[in-house]
Amino acid sequence: MSNEEKEEKKIDIKTLVSIIPPASALKGSKAPPKEKRVKIRKRTDVDKGYAIISSKLAKELSISDALEVSVKGKRLKLKAILQEGVPELEIWANPEDMVTLGIEDNSTITVRAAK
Template structure:
């Protein structure tokens, strides 16, 4: 039969206290989630619309707010970029941008292609 001395019991309790203090340093998941920065760019679908003027793009107000777009939007695909004047409207799908077909020819993309959109600075 093994008998533990009171000295050994105290050492075990000290180890448990050390682990608890280490764990208390780690912040809860909810605290980490609050520090998330807004996205700088987003992958979206671009649609050809003949009623959009050349050099302009119609974008959802919510998407523009999320990306920080106020005046101009930059569309990029396969390393090519084009800057368009942004027109903010309600009622447009959030993950779509409407542009003139002639502007899309310069990028070499077709209707309903996936592109990257960001605010032009």
């Protein structure tokens, strides 16, 4: 085997390797989360049946008008009020709604868009 044949084989291998896409391209885009675990805070200025959620979190979870809060197998559907200035990992709810779920202030819950 001459040197020219070895170089030709090396070139062929490099050409083949250049065809393989990087791992990041194979992984693809990540789907947005369907639900998220956040803290729920007690607020007396929120009406019963409503919850105040940050606009950014609502957009991330595709929440437009209603959300579902669940904890320990219990679920509660609330109307969403989108608002700036609410911490992203918090939801503000009426104390009566929180009693319905059997939770206290600053409890961790799961939130998702209502079906």
